[in-house]
Amino acid sequence: MSDEYPFSITGPEHKGPWLITCDHAANRVPPEINNGSLGLPADDMNRHIAYDVGAKGLSLALGRHLKAPVLCSNFSRLVIDPNRGEDDPTLLMKLYDGSLIPANRNADAVEITRRLEAYHRPYHAAYAKLAASDPAIVAIHSFTPQLVGRPKRPWDIGILFADDRRLADPFIARLQARGDLTVGINEPYDGHLPGDSIDRHALRQGRLNILIEVRNDLIETSKDQEVWAALLAPLLQSALAEVQSHPPSQG
Template identity: 60%
Template structure:
């Protein structure tokens, strides 16, 4: 399947740039778009693989849009597949450009060399991060909220029981109070640094929040719970008041 973009393709979208809230909502893996300059807009994968978590965070973009509106906050969303180049990795991370992911070989990446990686960094990755830097700088006291989703089960692995996971590293000022609050939702299974560990050195939260001392949290939602527009809005409506409540209580 070939993915076509209009002539005005842009590697990211910003919504609500003038909204006044302290929150800055990010969605690093918002879309499975393959820009035309990469393999003619085709990574060589079948459409069913491009619709999976290996290509993007299923449902995360819709949650981001709805949350940003409810929080009266700006949001930035990437507009290139994580398989093109992963904006949630440091530039020196070996998983920046994946050639094999969850058992699937990515044909267009098999022979990508340093020159091709640098081209993709300049065309997609760096513009996204530059825009995020400017968006955060437009807030006097920004709070970074990163929205992701995860698959219920990796190939050959055990099912993941968590509905929501909170990821954090050294800066737990917001994450731990939020974890405590969400743990009181009796119908939810909440993971602390699940389904995988906290931030990686050089990833988006490390680069934009932790290095600059901004309060932050990364929320992972299991993607079978946010596949429809209605589910995405419902989760945003559930999370938004909790986020506002916890931020106010922390006094950050």
């Protein structure tokens, strides 16, 4: 797919038990949005407010290890956030972690609808098609070590879940058993938001799911991303095998 497309799918031929997704894979601003600029300096576009640093590389590496298709967005979360429901007030951010987003400042309902139609909805249509075979969904994100004016975040990795803990619990147990990781449980955020990607494509259909957040300074390079993928893949496979052999009730 060309760079102009709002998403990419890597490994669509894989038909195994997994689907890897990366909602915040890119910091790209399409040329039709304010001539390809949100009015932010490069330093802001290269930090966590514009995309999840390192998450795409980790997603692709994990897809190779698990032989799974990988869905990545191809537009900045500041253009419109694919991990928000269409009625979420943070769908289009005008201020994020201390930075004003000039090109979003005067965006009205017409502009939001235009961005939904061009980027958000095509991404979710592709997501729904890939998820139709009911794979276990692994959503990959990254988090910044410290927000402006906030304390440093101590976690190496965070595992997020809502009411469905079937895959999260055995996976967390395996992470903690290693003894060398600081694991956040619903940290640095609490669970999921109504209408977000996991809610929309996993929870409402009863699909196994997990959302993994890795601290972005730990996955900055392709080597780091490969190390983390090699760490996570066997733990995910083992957790899924446990769920399949002793299926718990959902919730």
